Amino acid sequence: MNDSSTRSWDAAADDWVAHADTSDYQHLFLQPRMLALAGDVTGRRVLDLGCGEGAYSRELVRCGARVTGIDGSERLVDIARVRASTSGVAIDHRCLNASALDSLADASFDLIVASMIFMNVEDYPGAIREAHRVLAPGGALCMSLTHPCFSAPVSDWVRGKGRVPRHFAVDRYFERIAWDDRIAPTFRTPTLRRHRPLEDYLSGALQAGFVLQDFQEPMATDADLQASARFEPMTRIPYFLFMRWEKTLG
């Protein structure tokens, strides 16, 4: 099933892969934190929701998980398949919309890793309900997001002399809105950027039946700054939000 989110990401797929392959945010900040939040995955049935070109899926297999990777972009799923095969890792890849996981059975996963997907999906309530349906009781959903408090339609650093960042300004926070934006200047095609207030992410997951287990707004540490000086703004505000939710047994 195609919608505005899957069409937009399919159009920008090759630019995303080139970006993801070289992104310090991806490799040095986001991925290690998500894998830590996921914990021990040995022998676990893991769904990589919005798997993109598949870096998380391949790493999860290396950590001992049995992985299914789904994405709404045909092009990204093709690239993820080729990369898994080249790396010699077995992953079940499917092109599916996160809000219609029709070919995935109820209660068929122990863990869902949803890295940087939910702020992109057109139908977040549908996607979070589907995540709950395919998780086994006792299973966990680990998600990362662009932090919704700092991703409103008006949200940017206000700079002083010499473009030194003075403070971060946010406006139009309550708007639920999507607009075309380039992730980086290297992108030939814009992707559909979307904003929802934090309340929508929390209430959607609670209404689906999830219980919140962990909530992290990662601040860049000294070690992060050694790894990349570009992380400096994250010593002042969180660019990302990580949450771990549980589907309870009862």
Ligand SMILES: C[S@@+](CC[C@H](N)C(=O)[O-])C[C@H]1O[C@@H](n2cnc3c(N)ncnc32)[C@H](O)[C@@H]1O
């Ligand atoms: C920012 S990328 C993240 C990719 C990967 N999880 C990672 O962290 O590297 C967002 C991904 O979500 C996928 N996506 C967006 N909307 C989707 C939807 N409705 N259903 C499935 N995948 C979707 C995109 O195709 C893209 O691969």
